[in-house]
Amino acid sequence: MAKILxxxxxxxxxxxxxxxxxxxxxxxxxxxxxLCIDFDPQGDLSFSLRADNRLEMQNSIYHALKGELLxxxxxxxxxLCDVIPSNMLLSGIEMEFTGKxxxxxxxxxxxxxxxxxxxxxxxxxxxxxxxxxxxxTAAHAVLMPVLPDIFSLQGLVQLNGTLDEVRKKSNxxxxxxGVVLTHYVARQNxxxxxxxxxxxxxxxxxxxxxxxxxxxxNVLTNAQIHREDIIKFAPRNNAVxxxxxxxxxxxxxxxx
Ligand SMILES: Nc1ncnc2c1ncn2[C@@H]1O[C@H](COP(=O)(O)OP(=O)(O)OP(=O)(O)O)[C@@H](O)[C@H]1O
Ligand SMILES: [Mg+2]
Numbered sequence: 001m002a003k004i005l006x007x008x009x010x011x012x013x014x015x016x017x018x019x020x021x022x023x024x025x026x027x028x029x030x031x032x033x034x035l036c037i038d039f040d041p042q043g044d045l046s047f048s049l050r051a052d053n054r055l056e057m058q059n060s061i062y063h064a065l066k067g068e069l070l071x072x073x074x075x076x077x078x079x080l081c082d083v084i085p086s087n088m089l090l091s092g093i094e095m096e097f098t099g100k101x102x103x104x105x106x107x108x109x110x111x112x113x114x115x116x117x118x119x120x121x122x123x124x125x126x127x128x129x130x131x132x133x134x135x136x137t138a139a140h141a142v143l144m145p146v147l148p149d150i151f152s153l154q155g156l157v158q159l160n161g162t163l164d165e166v167r168k169k170s171n172x173x174x175x176x177x178g179v180v181l182t183h184y185v186a187r188q189n190x191x192x193x194x195x196x197x198x199x200x201x202x203x204x205x206x207x208x209x210x211x212x213x214x215x216x217x218n219v220l221t222n223a224q225i226h227r228e229d230i231i232k233f234a235p236r237n238n239a240v241x242x243x244x245x246x247x248x249x250x251x252x253x254x255x256x
Contacts, residue, residue, distance in 0.1 A: 002035070002117040004110065005177060005255055006139035010162075011155050012126040015145040015182035017044045018220050020123035022240070024049070024081050025231045026247035027256065032118040035075065037061060038086035039106070039135050040125035046085035048224040050078040053085040062089040065105045066096075071113050080229055082117070094130050102130060103170045107138040119256055128162045136166040141177040141255040144207070145214075148181045148194040153201045160205045177255040178208040180246060183216045208253075212246040215239045 007020045020036060027034045038045040038053070039061060046053035053060060059074045061084045074084045097105065110120060124135045136142060144159060146152050156179065167174050179202045185191055195213070202209045217239035223230040234240050250256040 002110075002114045002120045003256060004120045004122065004139045004141075005250070006122040006124055006135045006142045007145065008124040008132060008135065008142050008159070009144050009146060009155070010126055010128045010132070010159055011147075011152060014147050014152065015214065016040075016126075017048065017123050018224065019143065019145045019180070019182065019214070019243075019246075020045055020121050021048050021224060022220070022230055022243035023247055023250070023256070024121055025229050026244050027119050028081060028229075029231055029244075030247070033082075033116065035082045035084070035113065035117045035120045037084050037106075037110075037120065037122045039090070039122050039131055041086060041088050041091040041131075042125065043085065043087045044224075045123040046083060046087070048227055049080045049083045050227045051076045051083040051085035053087045055087055055089065057085075057087075060084070060089060061086045061106075061109075062093065064109045065090075065093060071109045072116075075113070080227075090131065093134075097130070103133045103137045103166075106134040107171075110138055128158070132162065133166060133170075136163065136174060137170040139171070139174065141175040143177040143250070143255070144179045145182045146179050146198065147183055148185075148191055148198070148213075150194070150197060153194070153198055156201055156205060156207070160207060175255065176205075176207040177250060177253065178202075178210040180210045181213040184213040185216050186213075210246065210249055212242060212249050214242040214246065
């Protein structure tokens with residue numbers, strides 16, 4: 001049965017999509033059967049994994065959530081990965097589902113495909129609205145990419161609050177997979193101080209600070225713009241190596 005990991009942070013541009021993409025590529029290189037769910041109406045993961053997410057297409061995660069198609073009918077098999085894509089239609093879910101039980105939509109959708117994969121990765125949108133609540137309700141664990149600055153770290157308090165709410169209401173077994181610092185520039189003195197602050201803040205919330213940090217590298221952006229597998233695109237790049245290490249660490253922590 002697939003392990004489901006959600007990559008989340010309410011702040012924008014912290015590396016959620018890049019992390020989801022890189023974990024998927026790392027797991028695929030280990031021979032794992034991986035399904036990526038693009039759960040962000042921006043559709044960035046769909047783009048970088050070469051999925052078709054044009055507005056007129058009829059087989060996105062939105063159509064699965066609405067029950068218009070079986071989940072398996074919405075899976076696209078791209079040269080990079082299996083993906084259920086998303087586009088702006090997904091933002092309609094907030095308005096279209098207002099009743100009781102709306103936090104279980106994604107969990108119900110994933111149930112029929114759990115046996116087809118080893119890992120399911122969910123890329124979530126910025127914000128802590130109903131889409132994020134659905135992703136947390138469906139997942140076994142949440143990975144939190146964070147920028148190495150103090151305001152980003154302080155945002156973890158709110159993020160952890162949402163995890164706690166979901167544990168109380170719809171997913172008691174939800175684990176915090178850990179905090180991973182991204183865009184890291186190791187040679188800056190401030191980075192060391194930030195790492196210590198991250199350890200304190202995450203530690204106080206009971207969330208592990210992961211040993212792996214992901215260094216800053218424009219190669220990650222370029223690989224995604226060109227819709228390439230980041231590992232094949234630049235196997236020796238520092239940030240790519242970091243992501244491979246992150247895969248190993250998350251496997252050792254039993255969340256992948
Ligand atoms: N380690 C890194 N080094 C350099 N650039 C990075 C790194 N990680 C991500 N980026 C780039 O930073 C930008 C934001 O990253 P990404 O899209 O993954 O963030 P996000 O959290 O998914 O954003 P959003 O909240 O909008 O969904 C992208 O252009 C991405 O290529
Ligand atoms: Mg994103």
